[in-house]
Amino acid sequence: xxxxxxxxxxxxxxxxxxxxxxxxxxxxxxxxxxxxxxxxxxxxxxxxxxxxxxxxxxxxxxxxxxxxxxxxxxxxxxxxxxxxxxxxxxxxxxxxxxxxxxxxxxxxxxxxxxxxxxxxxxxxxxxxxxxxxxxxxxxxxxxxxxxxxxxxxxxxxxxxxxx
Amino acid sequence: xxxxxxxxxxxxxxxxxxxxxxxxxxxxxxxxxxxxxxxxxxxxxxxxxxxxxxxxxxxxxxxxxxxxxxxxxxxxxxxxxxxxxxxxxxxxxxxxxxxxxxxxxxxxxxxxxxxxxxxxxxxxxxxxxxxxxxxxxxxxxxxxxxxxxxxxxxxxxxxxxxxxxxxxxxxxxxxxxxxxxxxxxxxxxxxxxxxxxxxxxxxxxxxxxxxxxxxxxxxxxxxxxxxxxxxxxxxxxxxxxxxxxxxxxxxxxxxxxxxxxxxxxxxxxxxxxxxxxxxxxxxxxxxxxxxxxxxxxxxxxxxxxxxxxxxxxxxxxxxxxxxxxxxxxxxxxxxxxxxxxxxxxxxxxxxxxxxxxxxxxxxxxxxxxxxxxxxxxxxxxxxxxxxxxxxxxxxxxxxxxxxxxxxxxxxxxxxxxxxxxxxxxxxxxxxxxxxxxxxxxxxxxxxxxxxxxxxxxxxxxxxxxxxxxxxxxxxxxxxxxxxxxxxxxxxxxxxxxxxxxxxxxxxxxxxxxxxxxxxxxxxxxxxxxxxxxxxxxxx
Numbered sequence: 001x002x003x004x005x006x007x008x009x010x011x012x013x014x015x016x017x018x019x020x021x022x023x024x025x026x027x028x029x030x031x032x033x034x035x036x037x038x039x040x041x042x043x044x045x046x047x048x049x050x051x052x053x054x055x056x057x058x059x060x061x062x063x064x065x066x067x068x069x070x071x072x073x074x075x076x077x078x079x080x081x082x083x084x085x086x087x088x089x090x091x092x093x094x095x096x097x098x099x100x101x102x103x104x105x106x107x108x109x110x111x112x113x114x115x116x117x118x119x120x121x122x123x124x125x126x127x128x129x130x131x132x133x134x135x136x137x138x139x140x141x142x143x144x145x146x147x148x149x150x151x152x153x154x155x156x157x158x159x160x161x162x163x
Numbered sequence: 164x165x166x167x168x169x170x171x172x173x174x175x176x177x178x179x180x181x182x183x184x185x186x187x188x189x190x191x192x193x194x195x196x197x198x199x200x201x202x203x204x205x206x207x208x209x210x211x212x213x214x215x216x217x218x219x220x221x222x223x224x225x226x227x228x229x230x231x232x233x234x235x236x237x238x239x240x241x242x243x244x245x246x247x248x249x250x251x252x253x254x255x256x257x258x259x260x261x262x263x264x265x266x267x268x269x270x271x272x273x274x275x276x277x278x279x280x281x282x283x284x285x286x287x288x289x290x291x292x293x294x295x296x297x298x299x300x301x302x303x304x305x306x307x308x309x310x311x312x313x314x315x316x317x318x319x320x321x322x323x324x325x326x327x328x329x330x331x332x333x334x335x336x337x338x339x340x341x342x343x344x345x346x347x348x349x350x351x352x353x354x355x356x357x358x359x360x361x362x363x364x365x366x367x368x369x370x371x372x373x374x375x376x377x378x379x380x381x382x383x384x385x386x387x388x389x390x391x392x393x394x395x396x397x398x399x400x401x402x403x404x405x406x407x408x409x410x411x412x413x414x415x416x417x418x419x420x421x422x423x424x425x426x427x428x429x430x431x432x433x434x435x436x437x438x439x440x441x442x443x444x445x446x447x448x449x450x451x452x453x454x455x456x457x458x459x460x461x462x463x464x465x466x467x468x469x470x471x472x473x474x475x476x477x478x479x480x481x482x483x484x485x486x487x488x489x490x491x492x493x494x495x496x497x498x499x500x501x502x503x504x505x506x507x508x509x510x511x512x513x514x515x516x517x518x519x520x521x522x523x524x525x526x527x528x529x530x531x532x533x534x535x536x537x538x539x540x541x542x543x544x545x546x547x548x549x550x551x552x553x554x555x556x557x558x559x560x561x562x563x564x565x566x567x568x569x570x571x572x573x574x575x576x577x578x579x580x581x582x583x584x585x586x587x588x589x590x591x592x593x594x595x596x597x598x599x600x601x602x603x604x605x606x607x608x609x610x611x612x613x614x615x616x617x618x619x620x621x622x623x624x625x626x627x628x629x630x631x632x633x634x635x636x637x638x639x640x641x642x643x644x645x646x647x648x649x650x651x652x653x654x655x656x657x658x659x660x661x662x663x664x665x666x667x668x669x670x671x672x673x674x675x676x677x678x679x680x681x682x683x684x685x686x687x688x689x690x691x692x693x694x695x696x697x698x699x700x701x702x
Contacts, residue, residue: 010343014291018283025284055470062467068288068308071343 002031003057004076004083004153007046010069011037018067019046028052028060032085032150043071047083047152076153080160083153086125088113089134092142093120101141108134119144165333167295168193168326171259172201174302177335180230182586184208184217186241188234188274190323191261195232206586206615209607211238213579215245215316216605219254220583223566224542224591226380228309229583232259236274239320243282244573246316250285251570252401253378255314257305258286265293265322279320287315295328299335307339312346313465314378346464350481355489358436358460358477362494365434365458367502368394371417373446374401374569375439375463381483385438386410388487393498394436395506397425399446400555401569402439408534408559414506418446420552420701423513428506429453435473437461439483442472443570450474462486517557524675524693526553526624530596532672533622534559536679537592542566542584546577546597549630552701554596563591575604581619582611592620592683599625599649606655609662612688620682623655626695634700659690666690 009015016035023030031049038045050060057075064073093101093115101120105112108130114121124134128151135143165173171194175183182204187195198205208214211233218229233242239260249256262268263275279289288308290301298321305317362368376385382405389396389412396406397417406413415422417429429435429447435457442450450473453459458476461469462483469478479486517527530553537543539561545554551567558565566584568576581595602623612619629647636644659666665687669675675693682689 014279017280021283059467059471062471066465066467068341068344 001051001053003050003052004081004151005048005050005057005060005064006074006076006153007048007064008038008071009044009046010071011042011044012069015044015069018069019064022063022067026059026063028056032148034150034152036152047150049151076155081153081155083127083151084125085128085131085151086123086149087131088147089122089124089138089143090119090145091122091138092118092144094118097141101138104134104137108137110134164329164331166193166197166327166329167298167321168197170295170298170330170333171302171321171326172197172203173333174299174335175203175230176201178228178302178306180228182206182221183230183232184214184221184583185232186211186214186234186238188238188261190263190274191232191234191238191259191326193323193326194259194261194321205232206582206611208579209610210605211241212243212245212575213605213608213611215242215249215256215258216573216576216579217583217586218256218258219245219249219252219576220544220566220580221587222249222254222256222583223580224564224584224587226378228255228257228306230257230259234261234274235263235278236276238274239278240276240281244571246282246318247285248568248571248573248576249316250287252568253314253374254316255309256316257302257309258316258318260318260320261326262291262320262322264324266324268322279318282318285316286318287313289318289320291320292322292325295325295330298325299333303336304339304341308341308344312344313375347480348482348485350462350479350486350489352489354477354479355486355493358479359490359493359496361434361458361460361477362392362394362436363496366499367432368434368436368498369414369428369432370394370396370436370438371399371429371440372396372402372405372438373399373440375483376402376405377564379439379464379483381439381487384484384487384491388491388494391491392494392496393503394496395428395498395503397429399440399443399569400567403555403565404560404563407561411507414510416555419448420445420555422556424506424509427509427513431505432457435459437463437473438487439463441468444472447473519672520696520699522670522694523696523699524624524669524672526550526693526695526699527557529672529675529693530554530557531559532676533594533679534561536676536683537563537594539563541592541594542581542588544577544581544584544593544595546595546601547572547574548598548601549626549634549699549701550596550598550601550624553624574601577601578605578608578619578621581621582608582615582617585617585619586615589618593618594620594622596622596624598630599623599627599652599655600629602655603649606658609659609664609690613662613664617688618686619688620679621688621690622679623690623692624695625652625655625692626697626699627652628697630697630699631701633697655690655692664688664690666692668692668694670694
């Protein structure tokens with residue numbers, strides 16, 4: 001099962017390698033890791049999507065907590081958070097297919113950020129499922145390149161306030 | 164104005180460091196230069212790995228942070244095995260390394276190695292200091308992190324220009340404030356109540372004590388708890404010494420190389436109380452079998468250890484001394500007599516008298532006899548290999564300590580660790596027991612022993628083979644002794660004498676015991692070489 005963990009860390013050089021090193025040495029499998037500074041410039045947030053069972057995730061949480069610059073670790077509960085991933089997709093678009101691709105982009109709420117004679121680049125920020133749908137739609141035209149940021153997630157206040 | 168190097172020395176003084184172990188080099192020279200003519204004693208080892216082991220023995224003997232220092236590149240890299248050894252056994256160390264100038268970092272200059280990167284997975288924390296002004300905070304934090312919570316090694320890498328740069332004044336911080344590091348000290352009262360309820364319902368309880376009991380200084384409380392409730396105690400290798408070996412409530416060391424009675428006890432218990440033990444594979448090979456019929460209370464300062472290797476019914480996170488104190492206040496339980504009687508019977512049933520071989524020293528009975536020759540508070544340091552198992556199972560500890568490289572199994576640990584232990588506790592008998600394999604991994608430290616006149620007694624079990632692997636080859640590889648024969652062994656007696664250290668060879672237990680008695684009377688180091696039959700097994 002996939003789990004989304006949110007990890008607050010001190011914003012120091014070397015912290016990322018301390019955290020990422022943990023995954024390989026404890027043999028944890030992670031799907032993605034996204035990191036960026038928070039509203040407090042001394043603190044960064046890492047969003048980690050990991051694959052595993054309850055035991056693995058509990059261990060992952062505990063081991064992360066042992067890393068000195070790690071301030072807080074939370075595993076989000078399904079439905080309690082919003083997650084997004086930004087991706088850039090470069091797809092073949094010969095003149096006769098350009099309109100088709102523009103239609104797909106409009107339908108899926110993707111933004112066209114670059115156009116050349118033979119390709120189009122789409123910017124897409126949505127959930128993992130929607131990203132996969134978009135890829136399925138674009139595949140017949142020939143996807144040249146995909147660049148993804150990894151998932152970032154935030155808790156829904158609407159859910160928390162109801163609890 | 165004050166330089167970084169002087170600040171480093173002042174930090175050590177603030178932390179009451181009186182001895183450190185190290186090896187100099189170009190980029191740690193500013194530090195050593197300022198150390199010179201201070202009251203801090205710097206012991207020059209003969210290889211950096213042994214500086215870390217010395218610091219480890221020192222730290223264990225005094226329950227304070229051990230300090231080792233090396234230069235950049237090869238010096239720092241040689242420390243690595245020592246650091247990892249300390250990490251596995253949760254020993255508090257502060258390891259200081261010199262580093263190349265910060266403006267050339269990353270350019271592969273002479274003697275440059277990314278030591279913080281290399282050590283990442285086996286330090287509790289590490290620092291690469293880029294600014295002289297950060298040194299006081301970094302040192303304060305390093306000593307705090309190394310010694311609190313679950314102890315462990317902390318590495319401070321200091322580029323040479325950070326040591327030579329000067330700042331206005333030295334101010335050592337009073338406190339540390341690391342927002343992500345707040346170890347819990349007291350056990351949760353609810354969990355303690357649950358644990359006590361579980362104890363009162365149990366019929367066949369056993370305490371499994373590990374190194375955590377010793378490092379938290381909870382030995383007297385554990386004894387008190389066991390005596391008050393009558394709950395028998397088994398220990399891991401790291402836990403040897405939590406109870407005196409002849410304490411009726413002590414069953415023995417458990418594990419693949421432990422006492423059968425201890426293993427049978429834990430496998431028949433209905434409640435296992437893990438105290439500062441991480442249930443490593445060598446201690447309990449099949450934890451799933453144990454939990455099939457037993458509840459588990461796991462007390463540990465490190466939450467990540469709870470549930471890692473053994474399913475836990477009641478987890479208690481906290482310092483052992485506090486948790487046992489809390490439990491002692493409210494516990495009201497007496498172990499059923501049938502259970503205690505059953506264990507006593509197992510202890511008798513499974514005890515095997517070692518067989519003697521003519522013309523050799525029988526190591527098991529010799530170690531057992533040695534227990535009666537040394538002072539009660541002696542520190543016994545066992546190396547790794549058959550000698551470790553002989554010592555772990557046959558040394559009858561009283562109120563002393565037993566050190567060994569438990570988790571990492573680092574050969575060559577005993578001699579340097581014994582040096583550190585003796586410097587920490589000069590009035591105690593300190594004995595290093597090693598094999599001829601492990602002795603040859605750190606016998607260069609005879610020079611350190613001679614230079615500092617460190618009164619340790621080294622016992623070399625000379626069986627001319629790498630015994631532990633030899634045994635493995637007997638069991639699983641059709642006795643094909645691939646690369647385990649130590650032919651043409653040097654004359655260790657002459658070797659010791661070459662360093663100006665007295666030495667003698669024993670070929671029988673009577674002879675070994677006689678020499679041991681004599682050597683312990685002297686205030687000089689001694690190397691006792693025992694001729695052991697290569698066919699003597701660890702069992």
